[in-house]
Amino acid sequence: MTFIHFAIILPLIAAFLIAIIHKYVKGIHLGWFVLPIPFIIVSYLFTLIPTIRNGDTLLLNLNFMPRIGMNYDVYIDGLGLLFAILISGIGTLVVLYSIGYLSQKEKLLNFYIYLLLFMTAMLGVVLLDNVLMLYLFWELTSISSFLLIAFWTTKERSTYGAQKSMLITMFGGFMMLGGFLLLSNLTGTFSIREMISASDQVTGIGAGTLAVVLVLLGAFTKSAQFPFYVWLPDAMEAPTPVSAYLHSATMVKAGLYLVARFTPVFMLSTTWVWTILIVGLITLCWASFNAFIKDDLKAVLAFSTVSQLGLIMSLLGISGLAVVRGANEQIFTVAVVAAVFHIINHATFKGALFMVTGIIDHQTGTRSIKKLGGLMTIMPITFTMALVTSLSMAGIPPFNGFLSKEMFLEAMFEISNANFSALASVGFLFPLLAIVGSIFTFLYSAKIVMQIFLGEETKETPKEPKEASALLLISPAILSLLVVVFGLFPNLLTKSIIDPAAMSIINAVEPLNTKISHWHGFNSPALWATIVIIVVGAALYYFRDTWIFIYKYIKDKFTINYLYDQGLHYITIYSNRFTRMLMTGFLRTYMVYIFGFLVILGFVTMLRTGLNLDFSNLAPIGIQDMILVGVILIALGIIMITKSRMVSIIMLGAVGFSMALFFVFFRAPDLALTQLAIETVTTTLFLVCFYHLPKQSKLPEKRKFKLTNFIVAVGVGAVSILIGLSAFSNRLFESISQYHIDHVYDLAAGKNMVNVILVDFRGYDTVFETLVFGIAGIGIYVLMRLTINNRKDDKNEERAEESRL
Amino acid sequence: MKSALKRAGYKQVHKQMNDVHLQFISKVAFFIILLFAFNLFFAGHYTPGGGFVGGLLTSAAIVLLLIAFDVKTLKKMLPIRFRLLIASGLFLALGVPTGLMFFGYPFFTHEFTEITLPILGEIGLHSATPFDLGVFLTVCGSTLLIIILVGGADD
Numbered sequence: 018m019t020f021i022h023f024a025i026i027l028p029l030i031a032a033f034l035i036a037i038i039h040k041y042v043k044g045i046h047l048g049w050f051v052l053p054i055p056f057i058i059v060s061y062l063f064t065l066i067p068t069i070r071n072g073d074t075l076l077l078n079l080n081f082m083p084r085i086g087m088n089y090d091v092y093i094d095g096l097g098l099l100f101a102i103l104i105s106g107i108g109t110l111v112v113l114y115s116i117g118y119l120s121q122k123e124k125l126l127n128f129y130i131y132l133l134l135f136m137t138a139m140l141g142v143v144l145l146d147n148v149l150m151l152y153l154f155w156e157l158t159s160i161s162s163f164l165l166i167a168f169w170t171t172k173e174r175s176t177y178g179a180q181k182s183m184l185i186t187m188f189g190g191f192m193m194l195g196g197f198l199l200l201s202n203l204t205g206t207f208s209i210r211e212m213i214s215a216s217d218q219v220t221g222i223g224a225g226t227l228a229v230v231l232v233l234l235g236a237f238t239k240s241a242q243f244p245f246y247v248w249l250p251d252a253m254e255a256p257t258p259v260s261a262y263l264h265s266a267t268m269v270k271a272g273l274y275l276v277a278r279f280t281p282v283f284m285l286s287t288t289w290v291w292t293i294l295i296v297g298l299i300t301l302c303w304a305s306f307n308a309f310i311k312d313d314l315k316a317v318l319a320f321s322t323v324s325q326l327g328l329i330m331s332l333l334g335i336s337g338l339a340v341v342r343g344a345n346e347q348i349f350t351v352a353v354v355a356a357v358f359h360i361i362n363h364a365t366f367k368g369a370l371f372m373v374t375g376i377i378d379h380q381t382g383t384r385s386i387k388k389l390g391g392l393m394t395i396m397p398i399t400f401t402m403a404l405v406t407s408l409s410m411a412g413i414p415p416f417n418g419f420l421s422k423e424m425f426l427e428a429m430f431e432i433s434n435a436n437f438s439a440l441a442s443v444g445f446l447f448p449l450l451a452i453v454g455s456i457f458t459f460l461y462s463a464k465i466v467m468q469i470f471l472g473e474e475t476k477e478t479p480k481e482p483k484e485a486s487a488l489l490l491i492s493p494a495i496l497s498l499l500v501v502v503f504g505l506f507p508n509l510l511t512k513s514i515i516d517p518a519a520m521s522i523i524n525a526v527e528p529l530n531t532k533i534s535h536w537h538g539f540n541s542p543a544l545w546a547t548i549v550i551i552v553v554g555a556a557l558y559y560f561r562d563t564w565i566f567i568y569k570y571i572k573d574k575f576t577i578n579y580l581y582d583q584g585l586h587y588i589t590i591y592s593n594r595f596t597r598m599l600m601t602g603f604l605r606t607y608m609v610y611i612f613g614f615l616v617i618l619g620f621v622t623m624l625r626t627g628l629n630l631d632f633s634n635l636a637p638i639g640i641q642d643m644i645l646v647g648v649i650l651i652a653l654g655i656i657m658i659t660k661s662r663m664v665s666i667i668m669l670g671a672v673g674f675s676m677a678l679f680f681v682f683f684r685a686p687d688l689a690l691t692q693l694a695i696e697t698v699t700t701t702l703f704l705v706c707f708y709h710l711p712k713q714s715k716l717p718e719k720r721k722f723k724l725t726n727f728i729v730a731v732g733v734g735a736v737s738i739l740i741g742l743s744a745f746s747n748r749l750f751e752s753i754s755q756y757h758i759d760h761v762y763d764l765a766a767g768k769n770m771v772n773v774i775l776v777d778f779r780g781y782d783t784v785f786e787t788l789v790f791g792i793a794g795i796g797i798y799v800l801m802r803l804t805i806n807n808r809k810d811d812k813n814e815e816r817a818e819e820s821r822l
Numbered sequence: 823m824k825s826a827l828k829r830a831g832y833k834q835v836h837k838q839m840n841d842v843h844l845q846f847i848s849k850v851a852f853f854i855i856l857l858f859a860f861n862l863f864f865a866g867h868y869t870p871g872g873g874f875v876g877g878l879l880t881s882a883a884i885v886l887l888l889i890a891f892d893v894k895t896l897k898k899m900l901p902i903r904f905r906l907l908i909a910s911g912l913f914l915a916l917g918v919p920t921g922l923m924f925f926g927y928p929f930f931t932h933e934f935t936e937i938t939l940p941i942l943g944e945i946g947l948h949s950a951t952p953f954d955l956g957v958f959l960t961v962c963g964s965t966l967l968i969i970i971l972v973g974g975a976d977d
Contacts, residue, residue: 705973794964
């Protein structure tokens with residue numbers, strides 16, 4: 018257990034601590050207690066940079082379940098470290114920002130616990146070297162994102178957005194798990210590193226292709242690629258610090274991380290390169306096209322995030338070629354470096370822009386672009402930050418966005434010239450799409466600056482606008498400063514983090530020695546592309562009234578959103594119908610379903626495999642057994658004929674206690690004890706349930722004989738007896754009991770085998786049983802409270818006081 | 823409890839519910855059952871017993887009190903929030919196996935040692951005990967939460 022292992026779960030531990038702090042410390046904003054956590058982690062991660070810079074990687078082993086190869090191994094290389102620094106670094110700024118953004122009246126404890134949960138999840142995703150652990154933490158990010166989007170639970174849009182993001186990303190997550198399992202079957206390992214080194218075993222097999230498709234689905238849903246992007250704009254209902262953190266800087270980049278990390282595996286053939294490249298470019302164009310028309314400032318940024326993710330995705334697609342073709346070719350390394358550089362740049366400028374949006378929302382009370390205007394003079398600091406970051410987003414020199422955008426364009430030109438695939442004839446499309454996407458990026462960036470900060474000052478805002486407090490301004494200011502610094506001195510980053518990260522993506526051994534420069538000479542096509550983007554963009558912005566009508570042709574019915582909504586709507590309706598068809602509300606009907614299925618399954622199995630009964634080893638039947646069976650039979654008979662509930666419950670108890678006696682006779686004291694205790698408790702439970710049953714017994718005076726029930730009942734009895742007998746007669750393999758008997762003392766220091774199995778040998782089962790028990794308890798509690806509360810509201814006001822638990 | 827029985831068709835419940843004999847005996851029996859339950863819990867590793875049975879018996883003891891008295895009195899006698907029992911139980915049951923990783927063992931590899939105490943003599947210390955305590959608490963908490971809620975809904 019080293020510090021880095023600890024650092025991953027540090028936020029989770031802190032979540033427990035702040036719950037305690039929240040209870041006893043009032044008056045101080047809870048965020049101040051959270052702030053040190055990401056700060057400690059990021060400071061620690063910075064100390065690792067010198068190691069990574071030299072091209073070394075760290076592999077720190079910690080066994081979790083070594084038997085099945087699921088270990089908590091931390092693997093730090095350039096890529097993992099880059100993401101980890103982003104997560105904890107932006108995390109620090111976001112926590113600081115949230116202190117100013119969320120007032121003490123909000124549910125701060127929930128907010129910070131979810132946020133810390135997310136930090137742990139995200140750090141786990143990028144630092145762990147095990148696909149199963151990666152999946153575990155991956156889903157944890159989806160869950161914490163869900164909780165954070167639905168933070169204002171009373172707003173309908175929030176819950177809608179939360180559900181949408183959950184459904185789409187969890188769908189992708191499941192697919193990804195399937196892909197991982199296939200990959201581990203093919204390569205025989207769960208470790209990502211070993212998978213990559215064994216990636217040639219995946220090549221050319223159908224299962225390998227399927228695995229890649231499934232993992233790509235996971236990456237595309239998480240990183241909001243076309244056509245799965247629809248959840249991200251709706252996720253913007255979350256509080257703005259969350260949008261800045263999860264839905265722009267970190268979580269949505271998990272998909273990019275996945276593609277980058279598995280680049281060597283993905284590159285079985287160039288098909289995947291084209292898939293990733295084309296999906297990325299479509300996402301870039303479509304999302305930036307949509308972003309321009311949105312009125313909600315956050316929606317603009319959401320679509321902008323989607324399009325920027327598409328940009329990075331397409332670059333990662335090209336970088337895959339580096340693996341196929343060898344790392345020495347210039348174009349591929351340009352793409353890898355551009356991807357890594359843009360991940361950093363996007364985190365800085367988009368994070369800052371989201372925070373600026375939050376400031377505007379906080380200070381004016383609205384995010385509608387139509388209602389805002391002329392904020393430049395009122396909020397000069399915010400304006401400066403918005404200007405710097407928007408220009409960077411639009412790709413205008415000398416900011417960092419310009420550098421990576423230019424490298425992106427360069428890579429797109431190179432790939433169209435490279436001429437090495439069936440797609441070569443349409444190669445000119447790549448730079449074209451890239452330029453179109455960039456023009457729209459320019460347009461919406463211009464819109465943000467021009468329509469909110471310049472122009473006429475509007476008086477329509479719900480609140481009187483004024484400059485924000487320092488607390489709100491610090492975080493975006495730091496990020497804007499980074500935008501400028503990285504823009505002017507990009508080579509600060511190349512050696513320390515970009516090169517190592519790029520090297521780990523393409524699995525290169527030799528250092529890349531990247532140099533990022535602002536000026537490539539007049540021969541560079543990227544330069545002319547940038548000029549075209551700015552000129553055309555400016556012209557289109559100026560004449561926007563003349564062409565904006567094209568947005569009207571996009572009908573609501575043709576959007577993916579419509580598809581999603583309708584799909585969900587009909588799924589709900591039909592599953593409701595299906596459920597109603599089966600669920601009659603009578604327990605006995607359900608019993609018929611369940612046991613009927615068991616009978617059919619049991620008999621079919623027996624018919625297919627044949628029965629092999631062996632009576633030689635059975636215990637002799639003594640007089641006590643007969644008496645007990647007699648007691649049980651009499652009790653059951655009484656249950657069938659009695660009309661009193663009390664009598665049937667007591668008789669049911671009698672059956673249970675007789676069973677316990679059976680266990681005693683067969684020398685199973687643990688079982689007997691448990692059975693006794695369970696019988697006691699369930700009989701009481703039955704008694705207290707009286708209240709909730711109808712007053713008069715609805716059973717008819719004379720019960721009709723029901724054939725179905727009879728068949729099912731007899732069938733269940735026959736099947737259970739036959740299964741019991743045949744299980745006793747045939748042993749397919751050696752029983753494990755001898756192992757347990759032999760090792761109960763030396764391995765577990767216990768003498769009671771049953772209990773040692775429960776808490777040690779098969780403790781995992783016990784953990785989950787305990788979980789089920791707890792969940793059942795809490796579930797019944799919640800359901801009962803709902804019924805009680807409803808009843809209370811309806812008629813029984815006077816009971817209100819007593820029914821409190 | 824009272825009206826539960828009434829609903830079930832028992833008219834003379836009122837008399838039964840203030841049964842002095844039952845109340846007196848259950849006060850004594852409660853502690854005996856509780857002691858037995860704790861004994862089962864701690865002895866579980868060597869003789870029959872364990873967290874699950876222990877938890878069930880403990881709840882049975884409390885249920886006895888519930889039958890002898892009523893929910894209100896029980897709440898006064900044992901001011902425990904059973905939801906917290908479930909939470910802490912689950913925390914222990916999941917925390918112990920995970921916590922073992924901090925000491926360098928794989929997940930769920932129990933550790934044990936033996937120490938000698940002045941009066942009690944040699945005692946085995948086993949990390950399975952806190953784990954089993956988690957099971958104990960969860961079982962106890964869930965059962966009681968349900969029974970008291972369902973039973974307490976009426977009076």
